[in-house]
Amino acid sequence: MDFFANLIAGLSVVLTPLNLSFCFLGVFVGTLIGVLPGIGPVGTMAILLPMTYGIPPTTAIILLAGIYYGAQYGGSTTSILVNIPGEAASVITTLDGYQMALQGRAGPALGIAAFGSFIAGTLSVIGLQAIAPPLVRVALSFGPPEYFSLMILGLVILTYLAQKSMVKALMMAGIGVLLGTIGLDSMTGQPRFAFSIPELLDGVGLVPLVMGLFGISEVFLNVEKMVQRHVSSTKISRLLPSFRDWMESKWAIARGSAIGFFLGILPGGGAILGSLVSYAVEKRVSKNPEKFGKGAIEGVAAPESANNSATGGAFIPLLTLGIPANVVMAILIGALMIHGITPGPMLLKEHPDLFWGVIASMYVGNFMLLILNLPLIGLWVQLLRVPYSILFPLILFFCLIGSYAINNSTVDVALMLLFGVVGYLMRKFEYEPAPLVLAFVLSPIMEQALRQSLILSTGSFMIFLNRPISIGCLIVAAGLLATSAVSFFRKRTIEKRVDVNG
Amino acid sequence: MGSLFWFAVGLISIYGSIKLGVGTLREPGSGFLSFLAGGSISLMAMVIFLQSFLRRGELLVKLSALWEGVRWRRPVAIGLILVAYILALERTGFLITSLTTLFVLFKIVEKLSWVKAILISVSISGVSFCLFNYLLKATLPRGIFGF
Numbered sequence: 350m351d352f353f354a355n356l357i358a359g360l361s362v363v364l365t366p367l368n369l370s371f372c373f374l375g376v377f378v379g380t381l382i383g384v385l386p387g388i389g390p391v392g393t394m395a396i397l398l399p400m401t402y403g404i405p406p407t408t409a410i411i412l413l414a415g416i417y418y419g420a421q422y423g424g425s426t427t428s429i430l431v432n433i434p435g436e437a438a439s440v441i442t443t444l445d446g447y448q449m450a451l452q453g454r455a456g457p458a459l460g461i462a463a464f465g466s467f468i469a470g471t472l473s474v475i476g477l478q479a480i481a482p483p484l485v486r487v488a489l490s491f492g493p494p495e496y497f498s499l500m501i502l503g504l505v506i507l508t509y510l511a512q513k514s515m516v517k518a519l520m521m522a523g524i525g526v527l528l529g530t531i532g533l534d535s536m537t538g539q540p541r542f543a544f545s546i547p548e549l550l551d552g553v554g555l556v557p558l559v560m561g562l563f564g565i566s567e568v569f570l571n572v573e574k575m576v577q578r579h580v581s582s583t584k585i586s587r588l589l590p591s592f593r594d595w596m597e598s599k600w601a602i603a604r605g606s607a608i609g610f611f612l613g614i615l616p617g618g619g620a621i622l623g624s625l626v627s628y629a630v631e632k633r634v635s636k637n638p639e640k641f642g643k644g645a646i647e648g649v650a651a652p653e654s655a656n657n658s659a660t661g662g663a664f665i666p667l668l669t670l671g672i673p674a675n676v677v678m679a680i681l682i683g684a685l686m687i688h689g690i691t692p693g694p695m696l697l698k699e700h701p702d703l704f705w706g707v708i709a710s711m712y713v714g715n716f717m718l719l720i721l722n723l724p725l726i727g728l729w730v731q732l733l734r735v736p737y738s739i740l741f742p743l744i745l746f747f748c749l750i751g752s753y754a755i756n757n758s759t760v761d762v763a764l765m766l767l768f769g770v771v772g773y774l775m776r777k778f779e780y781e782p783a784p785l786v787l788a789f790v791l792s793p794i795m796e797q798a799l800r801q802s803l804i805l806s807t808g809s810f811m812i813f814l815n816r817p818i819s820i821g822c823l824i825v826a827a828g829l830l831a832t833s834a835v836s837f838f839r840k841r842t843i844e845k846r847v848d849v850n851g
Numbered sequence: 852m853g854s855l856f857w858f859a860v861g862l863i864s865i866y867g868s869i870k871l872g873v874g875t876l877r878e879p880g881s882g883f884l885s886f887l888a889g890g891s892i893s894l895m896a897m898v899i900f901l902q903s904f905l906r907r908g909e910l911l912v913k914l915s916a917l918w919e920g921v922r923w924r925r926p927v928a929i930g931l932i933l934v935a936y937i938l939a940l941e942r943t944g945f946l947i948t949s950l951t952t953l954f955v956l957f958k959i960v961e962k963l964s965w966v967k968a969i970l971i972s973v974s975i976s977g978v979s980f981c982l983f984n985y986l987l988k989a990t991l992p993r994g995i996f997g998f
Binding site: 399403514516517519520523524526527530534536537539541542565568569572573574738739742743745746747749750753754757759762763766769770773774777778780792795796799800803804807808809810 | 853857860861864867871872875876877878879880881882883884885887888889891892895896898899902917920921922923925926929930933934936937940941949952953956957960961963971975976979983988989990991992
């Protein structure tokens, strides 16, 4: 009964003209940037963050959340038609989606991607609505040691799932923690690493950091090489998948939804991992695995369902524990904090309108996206023809205004540029920026939890080992680190053997 | 190279944390977390350095491939334009700086036609000025010309 009562309460929040229009704006912008390669939801949300100062917090989060899940819909369009993923989470869709387009089946590929996304997105919101309230009750019993250990586990999982080197990811997390300590110490008021720059006393802003690492560095990477985009010239007809397409895709959508949702909850898991795992699972369970990579519709349905479902899952740690599962959620934390709202278990009690309003907005937003992505597909295809030479100066320009508008300070703009250059070099040398940003956001909460725990225990680290949830988290974290080390040495031994045997 | 840079960053933050005051376990000081972070950065940087030392052969091949076909002119030009934007913004005002920056990006870096470059620059800077100044009530710098 509560389920429907909460849903109705949420719908009463979202179905106001203001929230409805911002929900539409969010999913529209999300689809737009999902379609356009070169700018992702992270950069866009960072650009739009300063613009949300003047609107109510619930409306702001509805807008930003819409951009996030809207981008997952839009990302598939470029994967299918251009063979360039609009979003990292749609990389795997290129394998079968583009092949389908070459075979003249772009319509059904786009159609199943949109329907699969809609079904998975809706299922994940149902999952979120069902899981979040009981988890909030558990989270209310957490003290500083549990929070600290949970954040350590979160960072370790994030680095464990890093696509490149885990050691590099761990180091990036360290840099993020360090950057998070810049500014006034919240407990003593002492300035830290501010180098006599007054603007740094408030700490490094999340917006310049994210815009630099994700927006500016992406532009540098794209302009250093001339990338040609070839939009599939096939006429897109019959977007509705046939009965056979549905029969072939139904289990792929179901499995993709489940995999995406649960991997979305994990820190660093999110949409990318969900899409990759669901594709691998489909290939494994398929009776005709040889079809994959040659235009199998399941190869489009599964990852597209998974990446949408992951967005719902990612909201669980944010809304219940106040811990971001990925960089997008870190930006949402920033947005909540700007409005004076602390995310975490108290959110449901103190701001039920925001909690249920945001969840209900996802049902509405998913429905809007279905309409936006099927009848308006022609519009999105036209957008693909906008050359990058026009697009990137606009991205740069909006990053410049966005970073300036937060505090009316050129120091923020300079910081953004600095992080842009650092981010460019980091990506070149295979250092992932995501652990840095997440650790940066978690750093102040982590520091407070660590110091409070040590004060509580009069300086004994045993406080982290005496509590069941805390020790559980630390054991899992240690296990993951050990597994990673073992697999590194095993790999090295095999390489040596191969070298010796020639 | 990269690992040595990060190693230095770690050491500097350890030094800075000690100066701030690491405190004790009973009463951690302002530099406590940054001290731990600096230590782990240095440690990880050492591990990366050792890893790359062990695989220096393949690393050299990888490094040269990294910069292959890179057209330096564009990223460097964009970086310099952004620096100029930061330096000029509060002196010449939002409208003139933005208009000039966009025009330079479109005309000189991207070599669009005069008409296209002027049209896009004027419309984008004008629309964003109205959006931020009037709709979002943001205080954009007016500069010496007063707009």
